[in-house]
Amino acid sequence: xxxxxxxxxLWLGRPLYWLRLYWRGRSNPGYRQHWxxxxxxxxxxxxxxxxxxxAVSVGETQAIAxxxxxxxxxxxxxxxxxxxxxxxxxxxxxxxxxxxxPHSYLPYDLPRxxxxxxxTLRPRALILVETELWPNLLSETASQGIPVYLVNAxxxxxxxxxxxxxxxxxxxxxxQLTAVAAQTSADxxxxxxxGIPESKIQVTGNLKYDQPLPDQQVARALRQTWPxxxxxxxxxTHAGEDEIMLAAxxxxxxxxxGACLILVPRHPERFAAVATSIRxxxxxxxxxxxxxxxxxxxxxxxxxxxxxxxxxxxxxxxAFIGGSLVPVGGHNMLEAVAQGVPVCFGPHTFHFxxxxxxxxxxxxxxxxxxxxxxxxxxSHWLNNPLVCRAAxxxxxxxxxxxxxxxxxxxxxxxxxxxx
Numbered sequence: 001x002x003x004x005x006x007x008x009x010l011w012l013g014r015p016l017y018w019l020r021l022y023w024r025g026r027s028n029p030g031y032r033q034h035w036x037x038x039x040x041x042x043x044x045x046x047x048x049x050x051x052x053x054x055a056v057s058v059g060e061t062q063a064i065a066x067x068x069x070x071x072x073x074x075x076x077x078x079x080x081x082x083x084x085x086x087x088x089x090x091x092x093x094x095x096x097x098x099x100x101x102p103h104s105y106l107p108y109d110l111p112r113x114x115x116x117x118x119x120t121l122r123p124r125a126l127i128l129v130e131t132e133l134w135p136n137l138l139s140e141t142a143s144q145g146i147p148v149y150l151v152n153a154x155x156x157x158x159x160x161x162x163x164x165x166x167x168x169x170x171x172x173x174x175x176q177l178t179a180v181a182a183q184t185s186a187d188x189x190x191x192x193x194x195g196i197p198e199s200k201i202q203v204t205g206n207l208k209y210d211q212p213l214p215d216q217q218v219a220r221a222l223r224q225t226w227p228x229x230x231x232x233x234x235x236x237t238h239a240g241e242d243e244i245m246l247a248a249x250x251x252x253x254x255x256x257x258g259a260c261l262i263l264v265p266r267h268p269e270r271f272a273a274v275a276t277s278i279r280x281x282x283x284x285x286x287x288x289x290x291x292x293x294x295x296x297x298x299x300x301x302x303x304x305x306x307x308x309x310x311x312x313x314x315x316x317x318x319a320f321i322g323g324s325l326v327p328v329g330g331h332n333m334l335e336a337v338a339q340g341v342p343v344c345f346g347p348h349t350f351h352f353x354x355x356x357x358x359x360x361x362x363x364x365x366x367x368x369x370x371x372x373x374x375x376x377x378x379s380h381w382l383n384n385p386l387v388c389r390a391a392x393x394x395x396x397x398x399x400x401x402x403x404x405x406x407x408x409x410x411x412x413x414x415x416x417x418x419x
Contacts, residue, residue: 002169003135010110010136017108027269030087037105040116045102047079052123054106055082057089059332060129063152063207065096066406072100074410081121088268088306095307109134118144127151127413131159135169138176147178151409152207154183155190156329156350163194171195181409184354202412205405206355208334216339219314226294229258230317230382235309236266236331237322242274244325244371246281246300251375253299256382260294262312264303266322266331271304278302314339317388318381320374321345330356337364337395342388344368344377364395 018035025032053068055061061084071078082103084090093103107113114136126141126148133150141148155163163170174196181204182188188201223231232252234245242263249261261283265274271289278285278300285300286292288308294301303312313319319336323329325346333355336343344366349356359365368374381388 002166002172003139006135006169007111010108014108024269027272028087028267030090033087034090034105038108038113040107040113040120042104042117042120043102044120045079045081048122049124050079050081050121051125051127052081052083052121053127053129054132055084055089055093055129056106056132057084057086058092060152061089061092061096062211064127064129066210066212067151067207067409068097068101070406070410081123091306106137109136111136111140114140118146125149130154133163133170133173135173138173142176148176149179149181149413150177151181151204152183152405153180153191154187154206154351155194156353157190158329158350160190160193167195179412181412183405186354204408204412205402206334207405207409208332209338209399209402210404210406211335211338213338214310214314216314219311219339222311223315226315227258227260227296227298229260229296230256231260231262231315232318232320232378233262233264233312233316233336234320235264235313235322235336237263237274238266238326238328239270239273240326241322242277243281244374245320246278246283247371248374248378249283249300250281251372252378255379258296259378259382260298260301262301262303262316264309264312264322268304268306271302275302275304310335310339313341316341318378319343320368323351324348325368325370333359333365334399337392338399340389340392340396342366342381342391342395344374359395359398362394362398364391364398 021031053064055064068080080101082093082101083106084093085106107117118140123146126146128150130152131154138148174194177196177200180191180196180201182191182201183206185203188203191201192198237245245261245263252259265271283299284297285302286298287302287304289304313336319341321331321333321343323331327348329351330345330349333343333352337359342364345356346368360367366377368377
């Protein structure tokens with residue numbers, strides 16, 4: 001009954017989906033492309049029996065990439081198929097895999113669309129990355145005998161509470177899962193509380209620890225073309241955070257007049273609005289998309305491009321990780337600390353609660369509460385370069401201690417992959 005009601009509500013809401021895509025397409029044209037894929041119309045793959053992998057957006061696509069590359073290396077004839085939900089995730093897949101991996105958008109979670117998609121793809125299995133628990137998707141794959149695996153699974157305490165408010169519906173949904181590879185024992189316990197049997201859950205670690213580092217020579221070469229003053233980066237900021245970053249930067253430049261902020265908004269549709277905010281703040285700035293060089297008087301470098309965050313992190317002395325001074329839940333801190341860059345973040349890190357806590361405990365990170373606290377933290381690290389380097393090394397060591405999830409995940413699925 002619950003599933004039928006859910007499907008009816010989704011069906012009635014279809015006009016809103018298309019209006020939302022059209023509206024978001026004003027600033028990101030990718031939302032107005034490939035609409036047919038969202039209703040299940042895809043090109044017939046060359047080989048049936050693909051291992052289908054769904055990674056909703058940029059972070060999940062990047063997290064699963066080392067696992068996909070490992071499969072492609074060890075099983076070059078095994079067909080793979082990748083789906084995403086967002087244009088930025090799709091663009092990330094094209095950057096990472098080129099033409100070696102067919103991909104499309106995931107259809108909306110309606111039975112008619114999913115059946116059309118499954119009839120064309122005919123997958124041997126579905127691998128979901130992190131917490132993509134779509135009720136009709138799991139119901140339709142189960143009805144066709146397609147095993148479904150949830151990998152790199154995480155569940156925050158906040159999300160757990162939300163799922164438990166609909167416990168009966170949630171239990172029906174997660175019962176369709178074949179196996180779960182959780183990031184941590186805490187994630188495993190929360191997933192078990194939703195009704196997934198312990199026998200189906202293994203703790204394999206977080207794939208984000210195994211991300212390959214970008215070519216650090218590129219970052220060093222880029223930094224050498226810039227002025228010699230201190231550089232800090234605000235990565236993956238959301239609406240409401242850019243103004244805080246700019247206010248903190250104003251305070252920081254009173255102590256370090258040559259400091260430069262690299263500001264990297266999370267979503268490309270916000271680039272123009274962020275540029276306007278910088279202009280109103282009075283900071284002299286340049287845009288990376290325009291190819292303008294940093295000069296001695298440049299205060300802010302707006303990174304209004306895609307796919308360059310890892311390299312830009314490698315140029316910075318210190319990083320702030322966004323989505324954490326507003327209640328978004330934070331973003332991946334490991335891209336920065338793996339490169340020896342100390343990080344700070346706000347109090348809203350519930351999507352990365354364990355990692356945030358452990359980074360603070362090992363001295364690789366600091367939590368800040370507002371613009372002034374951020375400016376003071378940045379100034380302290382810049383005034384004490386030995387302390388700053390020690391924090392960076394602590395983060396690098398932390399990442400290295402926690403690597404190995406890709407190989408553990410491969411071993412868990414070796415039977416499936418070799419079948």
